Amino acid sequence: MAYQPKLMRTRFAPSPTGPLHLGHAFSALTAAHFAQSLGGEFLLRIEDIDQTRARPEWEAQIYDDLTWLGLTWPTPVMRQSDRMPAYRAALQTLWDMDLLYPCTCKRRDIEAAMSAPQEGAPTHGPDGLIYPGTCRTKPKPDQMPDGETLRLDMAKAFAIIGTETLTFTEIGPVHTGTHIVDLSKAHQTLGDIVLARRDMGTSYHLSVVIDDSDQGITHVTRGSDLFEATQIHVILQALLNKPVPTYHHHDLIRDDQGKRLAKRDDARAIALYRAEGKTPKDVADLIGTPLLSPL
Numbered sequence: 001m002a003y004q005p006k007l008m009r010t011r012f013a014p015s016p017t018g019p020l021h022l023g024h025a026f027s028a029l030t031a032a033h034f035a036q037s038l039g040g041e042f043l044l045r046i047e048d049i050d051q052t053r054a055r056p057e058w059e060a061q062i063y064d065d066l067t068w069l070g071l072t073w074p075t076p077v078m079r080q081s082d083r084m085p086a087y088r089a090a091l092q093t094l095w096d097m098d099l100l101y102p103c104t105c106k107r108r109d110i111e112a113a114m115s116a117p118q119e120g121a122p123t124h125g126p127d128g129l130i131y132p133g134t135c136r137t138k139p140k141p142d143q144m145p146d147g148e149t150l151r152l153d154m155a156k157a158f159a160i161i162g163t164e165t166l167t168f169t170e171i172g173p174v175h176t177g178t179h180i181v182d183l184s185k186a187h188q189t190l191g192d193i194v195l196a197r198r199d200m201g202t203s204y205h206l207s208v209v210i211d212d213s214d215q216g217i218t219h220v221t222r223g224s225d226l227f228e229a230t231q232i233h234v235i236l237q238a239l240l241n242k243p244v245p246t247y248h249h250h251d252l253i254r255d256d257q258g259k260r261l262a263k264r265d266d267a268r269a270i271a272l273y274r275a276e277g278k279t280p281k282d283v284a285d286l287i288g289t290p291l292l293s294p295l
Contacts, residue, residue: 007038007039007040007218008035008038008039008040008041008218008219009035009040009041009043009215009216009217009218009219010031010034010035010040010041010042010043010217010218010219010220010221010248011031011042011043011044011045011212011215011217011220011221012024012027012028012031012032012042012043012044012045012066012071012221013044013045013046013047013208013211013222014028014046014047014062015046015047015048015050015053015054016046016048016054016055016056016058016059016061016062017050017053017054017055017058018058019058019061019065019269019270019271019272020061020062020065020066020269020270020271021253021268021269021270022253022268022270022283022286022287023223023252023253023268023287024065024270025065025069025270025283025284025287026250026253026287026288026289027221027222027223027250028066028069028071029069029071029284029287029289029290029291029292030221030250030289031221032071032292033289033290033292034219034221034248036292036293038219040218040219041074042071042072042073043073043074043078043215043217044062044066044071044073044077045077045078045079045080045211045215046059046062046077046078046079046080046081047080047204047207047208048079048080048081049080049081049200049201049202049203049204049207050200051081051200054081061271064271065270065271065274068270068274068280069270069280069283069284069291069292070280070291070292071292078211078215080202080207080211083207083210083211084201084202086210086214087196087201087202087206087207087210088201088202090206090209090210090240091144091150091195091196091202091206092144093240094152094195094239094240095144095150097160097239098153098156099152099153099156099157099160099239100144100150100151100152100153100195100196101135101136101138101140101150101151101153101192102135102138102140102141102145102148102149102150102151103131103134103135103148103149103150103151103192103194104135104148104149105131105134105135105149107129109134110129110131110132110134111129122188122189125189125190125191125228126190126228126229126231126232127190127191127193127194127205127229127232129191130188130189130190130191131151131191131192131193132191133191133192135151136151136153136192146201147198147199147201148196148198149194149196149197149198150194150195150196151192151193151194151195152192152193152195152236153192154186154187154190154191154192154193154235155187157183157186157235157239158183158184158186158187160239161183161235161238161239163183164182164183164184165180165181165182165183165184166180166181166183166234166235166238166244167179167180167181167234168181168230168234168244168246168247169246169247170227170230170246170247170248170249171219171246171247171248172224172227172247172248172249172250173250173251174224174227174249174251175224175227175249179230181231181234181235183235186231186235189231190231190232190235193205193232195236205229205232205233205236206236208233209233209236209237209240209242210240210242212242212245213237213240213242213243217245218245218246219245219246219247219248220245220246220247220248221248221250222248222249222250223249223250223251223252224249224250224251224252225252226249227247227249230247230249253287270283273286
């Protein structure tokens with residue numbers, strides 16, 4: 001059952017696969033400031049569906065670093081690894097709508113199939129290589145399989161939604177405005193995206209849509225590198241009858257070469273600055289955003 005939001009609700013949703021860095025600090029503080037400015041609520045969510053990389057020590061470090069930065073959040077914290085029944089139920093809904101199909105292709109198979117793409121056709125979308133549909137026409141089992149990759153048949157999704165366009169509102173600094181998702185071209189520009197990964201049981205795209213809905217998220221705050229993926233999420237929201245939140249994609253913190261920071265950038269880990277004796281204000285000054293004001 002979805003939470004009932006207090007006016008507005010946003011979230012910071014890191015993965016416990018490495019230390020939080022300056023980019024995470026910027027994202028968390030941006031979301032918390034946003035909630036505070038609107039009299040709303042800031043939530044923390046742990047996105048740990050990739051259990052091959054998630055580690056309890058990294059999750060503990062997330063809580064420690066964010067507390068050090070002065071952030072607070074309601075407990076208990078939602079952890080995606082506890083949410084598999086909810087994701088399975090959403091997948092079953094889409095399977096029953098005849099929108100999913102199993103896929104046995106590996107990345108090298110997709111790359112081989114894309115070696116001679118149709119002239120002018122896009123080869124990459126927000127989810128990487130645009131899948132050529134190799135497994136789409138293969139016979140499907142009667143029951144939704146476990147432990148296999150499942151893809152969304154985007155052409156069928158367009159037919160079921162029954163409209164050529166969907167829209168979402170962006171209030172971030174780069175893409176402010178109303179954006180149109182062209183469903184009539186989604187099978188070409190997005191492809192048949194993966195909604196359940198082999199041996200994982202779900203995917204980022206599916207999980208984030210279900211979690212945001214169930215937590216009553218009214219404003220999604222995240223980095224601008226995920227802006228293009230919003231098209232996928234809006235399509236899933238339409239198919240699963242979920243509300244479309246307002247989106248706020250913020251700028252990214254980048255290194256001296258202009259590359260966005262990643263988990264491997266340990267030199268910019270919050271924990272390292274702490275160990276060097278830096279204060280929360282020192283870190284906030286580095287990323288150009290103030291600490292949260294006391295209520």
